[in-house]
Amino acid sequence: MAKIKEAKYIWMNGKFIPWKDAKVHVLTHALHYASSVFEGIRCYKTEKGSFIFRLKDHIRRLFDSAKIYRMEIPYSMEEIVKACKDTILENELEECYIRPIVYRGYYSLGVNPLECPVEVAIAVWEWGKYLGPEALEKGVDVMVSSWTRIAPNTVPPLAKASGNYANGQLIKMEAILYGFAEGIALDAQGFVSEGSGENLFAVRDGIIYTPFLDACILPGITRDTVIRIAKDAGYEVREVMLPREFLYIADEVFFTGTAAEITPIRSIDKMIIGKGERGPVTKDLQERFFKYINGEVPDKYGWLEPLK
Numbered sequence: 452m453a454k455i456k457e458a459k460y461i462w463m464n465g466k467f468i469p470w471k472d473a474k475v476h477v478l479t480h481a482l483h484y485a486s487s488v489f490e491g492i493r494c495y496k497t498e499k500g501s502f503i504f505r506l507k508d509h510i511r512r513l514f515d516s517a518k519i520y521r522m523e524i525p526y527s528m529e530e531i532v533k534a535c536k537d538t539i540l541e542n543e544l545e546e547c548y549i550r551p552i553v554y555r556g557y558y559s560l561g562v563n564p565l566e567c568p569v570e571v572a573i574a575v576w577e578w579g580k581y582l583g584p585e586a587l588e589k590g591v592d593v594m595v596s597s598w599t600r601i602a603p604n605t606v607p608p609l610a611k612a613s614g615n616y617a618n619g620q621l622i623k624m625e626a627i628l629y630g631f632a633e634g635i636a637l638d639a640q641g642f643v644s645e646g647s648g649e650n651l652f653a654v655r656d657g658i659i660y661t662p663f664l665d666a667c668i669l670p671g672i673t674r675d676t677v678i679r680i681a682k683d684a685g686y687e688v689r690e691v692m693l694p695r696e697f698l699y700i701a702d703e704v705f706f707t708g709t710a711a712e713i714t715p716i717r718s719i720d721k722m723i724i725g726k727g728e729r730g731p732v733t734k735d736l737q738e739r740f741f742k743y744i745n746g747e748v749p750d751k752y753g754w755l756e757p758l759k
């Protein structure tokens with residue numbers, strides 16, 4: 452991945468700070484104990500202006516994640532929604548990735564986070580295609596990870612917490628160093644869970660399958676989007692416990708995520724999936740997804756949050 456494309460300002464605890472000055476102390480609690488929760492959101496430029504995709508749903512998940520970790524965010528959801536928009540406007544961007552993070556700051560050091568202040572920062576920057584420039588069209592080669600996804604009674608998967616990504620990084624590094632674009636983790640029972648930063652779908656005989664929340668997945672907003680778009684288009688969608696080998700015999704497999712959008716998977720563990728290229732259902736869903744995002748179909752779910 453390329454170096455982050457710096458913007459001008461970062462919103463930190465209610466103020467705009469020049470990008471290079473947006474710093475924390477080295478004894479910040481979150482740095483030592485992963486006491487932080489965050490979001491990843493995309494703002495898209497369309498012919499009708501810039502829209503932030505499902506901003507309110509992302510901010511709701513941010514507050515859910517914080518609640519799970521007993522972090523009281525010193526702002527309302529409405530204030531954070533507005534701060535996200537203000538940060539984009541202040542940086543004069545029309546299309547970008549938005550990264551709000553809520554973290555335990557500098558005060559005491561030790562596992563107990565309760566006395567450390569809860570701080571909030573929002574950064575925005577231009578971010579291209581997550582799994583490579585050709586991924587959306589050509590698909591990616593992935594492996595099933597030797598690392599297991601976090602288990603339900605360890606760190607809670609419904610929270611999008613930084614700590615979850617210790618596991619995610621092991622999955623991702625293994626995959627990259629073995630020459631794959633991404634890794635798929637199985638859950639503690641051995642069923643398919645998700646990628647290091649994406650949810651997963653499989654298609655067989657026109658029916659769409661995806662792991663249910665009990666496979667310790669992050670409840671992805673793109674996952675929910677794809678499920679609704681697919682159902683609206685008349686597809687049958689089944690949320691199931693997905694055996695690993697089902698992926699090998701699927702006609703199509705694809706990832707979903709804010710960063711990854713809808714990325715086809717053409718091989719898993721060096722086994723060709725379907726025809727080894729983006730399949731027709733994946734292509735159809737991608738088209739419907741981007742039509743929705745670009746405002747080419749009515750915004751029936753109110754997912755397009757205008758920037759201005």
Ligand code: PPE
Binds near residue numbers: 619646707708710
């Ligand atoms: N699972 C995981 C583990 C995950 O991190 C993401 C998002 C998803 C599923 C998809 O969720 P959603 O974006 O709501 O559809 N991963 C974010 C961060 C990626 C990163 O490298 O950082 C993202 O896509 O923004």
